[in-house]
Structures are given as structure tokens and as C-alpha cells.
Amino acid sequence: MPTSPKSAHTATRRSEASRRAILTASVDLVSETGYAKLTIEAIAARAGVGKQTIYRWWPSKGAVLFDAFLLLSEDPVSGDPALPNTGDLEADLKTVLRATVGELNDPRYDAPMRALHTEIVHDPELAATYAQRLHEPMQELKRARLREAQNAGQLDPHADLDLAVELFWGPLLNRWLQRTGPVTVEYTDQLVETVLHGLRPRGSAREPEGNLPQT
Template sequence: MAPESGPRRSERSRQAILAATRELIAEVGYGKLSIEGIAARAGVGKQTIYRWWPSKGAVVFDSLLALSQDSAGDIELPDTGDIRTDLKSLLRATVEEFADDDFQAPIRALHTEIMNDPQLATAYREQMDAPVRAAKLRRLRSAQQAGQLAGDADLDLLLDMLYAPLTQRWLLRSGGLDATFADALVDATLRAFAPA
């Protein structure tokens, strides 16, 4: 058999590095994640990592991007016909995800990087967040057409008011985060954008 060719070996190393990054975030947490640790786990040299990625944040981003592309497909949100029911389901699910360490630890790591790297923030917004946000906006527009939201409601503002308080309580640990809070947030947001 011919020896494995260069490009194929490269891709295998790349995948090993991304998998090692995800494993180590889950095992040791983001604070203790290092390029050295990733290299050791992936069985490559540090220089191999630095040849492909400029920073720890960039490796973390790519390791999560691969995951989100696997799972994204064509995102469609629940649509029972009642926007209040659907938003409460969505926000309660988000609250549960934030309570699940396997789920939230890597996203917290990514957000830490985003806060201190404007380029990564743009990449996150365009590549990871945009498809999810577009699906949410589609669901809100259909509620608007059904007369469940004001015809002139600013749906971008609505989404921010709905999700930012959840994200803040999760990221900054600034308050309790449970189903009751999620429901109250949905009810208040729907009051703000109720049809006339």
C-alpha cells in the first residue's frame, strides 16, 4: 500500500486537533485549555496548530463550527400556530441547555474569546448565529402575519429583548435562570409588541 498522502494526513491531523479541543474544553474547562494540551491530546506538534490557527480562540471557534454545521441543516422552529406557546418552549429549552455543562461550557469558552476578539465576533455572527437568528425571524414574521404581533413590530429588537436577559444571566451569573423566568420574559416581550 502506498504511504498516506500529504493532504489526507493534513486533514486527519486537522480533525484530530478539533476533536481534542472539544474534549479538553469538556474535561478541563476553557480556563485551563492550552495549545500545548491540545497538541499533546491530538498527537501533533504545537507548530502544526499554529500553522493553521492564529490563536486558541480560532481553534475553539473552528471546533464548534464543525459541530454546529453537522447539526444545523435547515433549521425550523416549533410552530403550533401560537407564538406564546412556541416562544415559551424555545426559551425553556434554552434555559435547560444553559444548565447542562456539556452543552454550555464550550459556548461559554467561545463567548469569552468573542468578547476580546472583534474578528471572531464577526465570524461567529455570520457563520454560527445568522442561520439560527434567521429561523427565529421567520417564525416571528409568521406570527406577525397571523396578527399575533404588532404589524410594525421591530423583530430584531424583539429578539434581543427576548434572548439578551437569558444570555446575560447565564454568562455573567447575574441572577436565577429557570422556567418561571423564561415564561415571564416571553409574556413581557409579547406585551411590548402586542397588536394594537
């Protein structure tokens, strides 16, 4: 007997409700107990679903946590993930990195992000998924913003943009991950100023992109 459209719609809604319950449960549990004690059984019990329901959608607890992190990171206000471009590269980078500081210092993000980084080190399949679905898309957004500044004459035309991205974001994430110092707005502002000093065209002064000298 064929499934009616109404029944199919109801099943889809139930599946989505179950999926969100699982992802929410994984975030809550990793914050409460730590990643080492997180189990599929515990997630299933907290979400009110069967263990097989989780395994039908995810191969491991690391994969569950990765999707949970993506859900947690969704921006409910703006669907445009592009980095800001006000015409002032320094101001735009400071805006983005200040927002990153806010996320890294948010207790909702801290435990899931640390657990995800730990699991990626030990799970090559999860690492590949992370690279494909999150890291590379974000890297391209960052490269695109720097490329725009480079084309406008704000960055050295020979600068390696992949390396530039690492110079802006890498120290902040390393400081947070290894707890080697406070993760603050003051630190990221100084980071942006220092890296930009090295990446600007030789002999150029700091100028907003809209006020570049004409050639």
C-alpha cells in the same frame, strides 16, 4: 507522480479524523483546565497531532474553540434549523427557549460557551467570524419566525423584529452569562409571556394564529 483517488480519499479521511480529534480535545481541555490555561500545545498533545497541523487550519485557540462549539451544536437528527411553526407563537417560543435552557445547563456546553464569549470580547477577528457564521444566520431564523407571526397579525405590525429577538433571547443569555439567577424553564416561560404581552397588537387577545379573525 499523480495521487491516486484512493490515496486522496485516505488523506481526506485522515484529515477529517485529525480535525475532529483537535476539536474534541479543545472542548475536553477547556472543561478540565479552563480557557486561560488552554494552549495550542496542549490541544495538539491531547489530539495526537503536531502543533503546525492546528495552525494550518486555525489562527488561534479561540478559532479552534469556535469550530468545536459549532461541532458540538450540530443536530444529528434534523438538518432543518428553522424555528418551529405550529401556528401558536407563544408555544413555539417557549419550546425553543426551553431547549436553550437545556443547552445552557448542560456541562458539555457551559465551559466552551463561556470561553467563546470571553474570547469574542477580546478578538475582533473572531467576533466577526462568530457574527458571520453563527450569530447572523441564527438571528435571521428568529426574525423569520417573528415575521411570519407579524404577517399573521400576532405581533404589532410596527414592532422592530431585531429588537424583539433581543427581548426574547437577551435576558436569558445575560442571566446565564453573569450568573445573576437560575436559568430555568419557569423563567423563560415567564419571559416569553411578558415580552409577547408588550408586542401583541393593541387591544388583541391571545389567539393561536390559525384562529385569527378574518378581516
